[in-house]
Amino acid sequence: MALDRPMAVASTLRPLLSVRNLRVSFALDEGLVRAVDGTSFDVMPGQVLGVVGESGCGKSVTMRAILQLVERPGRITAGEIHFRRRPPNGGDEDSAETVDIARLPPRGPVMRDIRGGEIALIPQEPMAAFSPVHTVGDQIVEAILLHGQRWQEGGRKLTRREARDITVGLFRDVGISMPEQRIDAFSWQLSGGLRQRAMIAMALSCKPRLLIADEPTTAIDVTTQAQVLALLRDLQARHGTAIIFITHDLGVIAQMASYVVVMYLGRVMEEGPVDDIFHAPRHPYTRALLRSIPSLYGETRVALPVISGALPHPFNRPPGCPFHPRCPDVMTKCPGAVPSLQPVGTSQLASCFLHHDVVDAG
Amino acid sequence: MSGTAAASSPPLLEVRGLQKFFPITRGFLQRVVGHVRAVDGVDFTLAEGETLGLVGESGCGKTTASRCILRAIDPTGGSILYRTRDGRTVDLATLAPRELLPLRAEIQMIFQDPFGSLNPRMTLLDNVGEPLLVNGMGNRRERADRVAELLRLVGLRPEFMHRFPHAFSGGQRQRIGIARALATNPRLVVADEPVSALDVSIQAQVLNLLLELQARLKLTFLFVAHDLSVVRHISDRIAVMYVGQLVELARTDALFRRPQHPYTAALMRAVPAADPRVRSDDAILAGEVPSPAAPPQGCYFNPRCRHAQQRCRVEAPALREIAPGHFSRCHFAGEMEF
Numbered sequence A: 001m002a003l004d005r006p007m008a009v010a011s012t013l014r015p016l017l018s019v020r021n022l023r024v025s026f027a028l029d030e031g032l033v034r035a036v037d038g039t040s041f042d043v044m045p046g047q048v049l050g051v052v053g054e055s056g057c058g059k060s061v062t063m064r065a066i067l068q069l070v071e072r073p074g075r076i077t078a079g080e081i082h083f084r085r086r087p088p089n090g091g092d093e094d095s096a097e098t099v100d101i102a103r104l105p106p107r108g109p110v111m112r113d114i115r116g117g118e119i120a121l122i123p124q125e126p127m128a129a130f131s132p133v134h135t136v137g138d139q140i141v142e143a144i145l146l147h148g149q150r151w152q153e154g155g156r157k158l159t160r161r162e163a164r165d166i167t168v169g170l171f172r173d174v175g176i177s178m179p180e181q182r183i184d185a186f187s188w189q190l191s192g193g194l195r196q197r198a199m200i201a202m203a204l205s206c207k208p209r210l211l212i213a214d215e216p217t218t219a220i221d222v223t224t225q226a227q228v229l230a231l232l233r234d235l236q237a238r239h240g241t242a243i244i245f246i247t248h249d250l251g252v253i254a255q256m257a258s259y260v261v262v263m264y265l266g267r268v269m270e271e272g273p274v275d276d277i278f279h280a281p282r283h284p285y286t287r288a289l290l291r292s293i294p295s296l297y298g299e300t301r302v303a304l305p306v307i308s309g310a311l312p313h314p315f316n317r318p319p320g321c322p323f324h325p326r327c328p329d330v331m332t333k334c335p336g337a338v339p340s341l342q343p344v345g346t347s348q349l350a351s352c353f354l355h356h357d358v359v360d361a362g
Numbered sequence B: 001m002s003g004t005a006a007a008s009s010p011p012l013l014e015v016r017g018l019q020k021f022f023p024i025t026r027g028f029l030q031r032v033v034g035h036v037r038a039v040d041g042v043d044f045t046l047a048e049g050e051t052l053g054l055v056g057e058s059g060c061g062k063t064t065a066s067r068c069i070l071r072a073i074d075p076t077g078g079s080i081l082y083r084t085r086d087g088r089t090v091d092l093a094t095l096a097p098r099e100l101l102p103l104r105a106e107i108q109m110i111f112q113d114p115f116g117s118l119n120p121r122m123t124l125l126d127n128v129g130e131p132l133l134v135n136g137m138g139n140r141r142e143r144a145d146r147v148a149e150l151l152r153l154v155g156l157r158p159e160f161m162h163r164f165p166h167a168f169s170g171g172q173r174q175r176i177g178i179a180r181a182l183a184t185n186p187r188l189v190v191a192d193e194p195v196s197a198l199d200v201s202i203q204a205q206v207l208n209l210l211l212e213l214q215a216r217l218k219l220t221f222l223f224v225a226h227d228l229s230v231v232r233h234i235s236d237r238i239a240v241m242y243v244g245q246l247v248e249l250a251r252t253d254a255l256f257r258r259p260q261h262p263y264t265a266a267l268m269r270a271v272p273a274a275d276p277r278v279r280s281d282d283a284i285l286a287g288e289v290p291s292p293a294a295p296p297q298g299c300y301f302n303p304r305c306r307h308a309q310q311r312c313r314v315e316a317p318a319l320r321e322i323a324p325g326h327f328s329r330c331h332f333a334g335e336m337e338f
């Protein structure tokens, strides 16, 4: 009974991506920043996985690690990132090969293939993602020509003309009006909403199996956000693309994700189906986070419940449970040992001694 | 509370027909070929101790309107009547720089990006104390005492005053920005997206701080934001802006109970509910804010409005009082549910 696996894991579906005990550190002159400190989670095929957590908790670094894009002086120091690749020549899923991305050379051919062709990233800074000196259309055309095997039939090389037509089609798919004109624009000529759509078109140009969207709507209006979220939901429904959706907006998570991972200081505090996370949160951090948001229905002009204390500085991580200095339920054992992520109830997992006694060995 | 109590006393601020046009120039001679009507006839009042929220999509003129009130830029037209501490009423829109100077201390600003507004090469003492220096208040010793007091007020330790801004987290930096805005004992504080860049947990701390400071120091806030749940939480009344004009103005509870403008209703529907059992994806507001250089004929909202009719495409609606204190710029306000 104690080893009941959560539903998603127990099902016969095998994960598309499986991150295990991942650690990423930045060795700075002032000290070591353990940006990701033993993170584990799975992404199922076609699932929208929401990752939520405060600024600096390691969301973006985890995603960059999955793409082997962690910049110096950062380094993956431990853990595994198993990714099930696209089956060769349209074969069935059983013939798909699984690789450990953490062991692949960042600049090797396999990693280049995966990065451009199987896992796509919508980065946190859309402005930085496009070059200002080439039109957005040209940049997408180049990407399609580079990973052209997804689009061509019978091993033939794509022509530039064909790549351009595909780009126009992608622009239309993501709801950009007048796509023939828009693809000749520079990124800085587009409004925030259009730039974000162009970014999504770029990400889709390689027909990814996994799309990582890192805060894709944080910098835009609620109305544009609603449009972009509807677009991503629609793409997911039509193509069955798995999506990792990162945000610190709990409203966006509630509306987008089917399964949620809550991170704090580089570790997973809790994970589970979205309804359980919002209606039966187990971890004190998840509970505190949910209480601190103003809603459209609550009482106005009263103090909101806050999480006491501040996020610790990355150089002085607290020993034991990382949340213990701010936890309202802290117990005597919490500063002395790190709780491991364990099943709680039938569908959730939590790293908290309120629910189990299992200490993290790593 | 403060809204009703204050309604009887004369307002602290009365904005009438405020306009700000930016010229569009072409060619070598910088010939003016048109105008961006960024703010085009905005009216509202602000009672002492009250918080007015100003919301709307990007580019609808919120920042431009705020900057006019602070006289960071000169308005093109309209008046901004302000009741000074010594009981005079002055028009900030037309006041000469020399007459404006003594009022600078009374009206202060909190910015969206706390880092951009703090000088990274100056300690907190100099950053927070700068408005005092600019307004010629106190000697160095008195300024240090005041800065210590201000840091304590916003929940930071006074010892921090010798540190530089980079040593602080986002939420702490926003507290520093608030301390700086409060240095001169202002009466009116204009806050332009003060919590938009912050995490939910820190956002809650800063909102609580603003509410507490307001009660303690009797501050009057003009609170600009695009997050409706935040604006709703902090405001007594809310003004909704679209393409340079107010389209709705009402007490917060009335606005949320029954929005009287289709744009307000659409903004409310766009907020993702923080509950997976509430699906908030029906009837998304499509399209974008039209350019204020070439707004549509008739009602500016008609190309995106799902209630638009023939009349809306030709006749521009006026801002009308639908119920006491509840204003809407829609032909069908009061007759229809939006």
Ligand SMILES: Nc1ncnc2c1ncn2[C@@H]1O[C@H](COP(=O)(O)OP(=O)(O)OP(=O)(O)O)[C@@H](O)[C@H]1O
Residues within 6 Å of the ligand: A026, A028, A033, A034, A035, A053, A054, A055, A056, A057, A058, A059, A060, A061, A062, A071, A072, A073, A074, A124, A248, A314
């Ligand atoms: N290039 C770098 N050099 C040094 N430290 C870094 C670097 N990139 C990230 N970090 C540190 O790693 C930690 C995790 O950062 P990360 O960007 O993953 O946070 P995040 O959860 O994405 O936050 P946000 O919500 O603000 O985007 C932070 O403490 C950050 O300071």
Ligand SMILES: Nc1ncnc2c1ncn2[C@@H]1O[C@H](COP(=O)(O)OP(=O)(O)OP(=O)(O)O)[C@@H](O)[C@H]1O
Residues within 6 Å of the ligand: B022, B036, B038, B056, B057, B058, B059, B060, B061, B062, B063, B064, B065, B226, B291, B292
């Ligand atoms: N200095 C300027 N010159 C020309 N046009 C300007 C200038 N400043 C603002 N505008 C235009 O005026 C309009 C209103 O801009 P403003 O910054 O006030 O909008 P906002 O509501 O604050 O938007 P946001 O939510 O993006 O901050 C926009 O169309 C903008 O492009």
Ligand code: SF4
Residues within 6 Å of the ligand: A283, A284, A285, A321, A322, A323, A324, A325, A327, A328, A329, A330, A331, A334, A339, A351, A352, A353, A354
């Ligand atoms: S392990 Fe202890 S400190 Fe950590 S969240 Fe659970 S109760 Fe709180």
Ligand code: SF4
Residues within 6 Å of the ligand: B261, B262, B263, B299, B300, B301, B302, B303, B305, B306, B307, B308, B309, B312, B317, B329, B330, B331, B332
């Ligand atoms: S006047 Fe017409 S177009 Fe404008 S908001 Fe009202 S119904 Fe919509």
Ligand SMILES: [Mg+2]
Residues within 6 Å of the ligand: A059, A060, A061, A124, A214
């Ligand atoms: Mg990030």
Ligand SMILES: [Mg+2]
Residues within 6 Å of the ligand: B062, B063, B064, B192
């Ligand atoms: Mg603005």
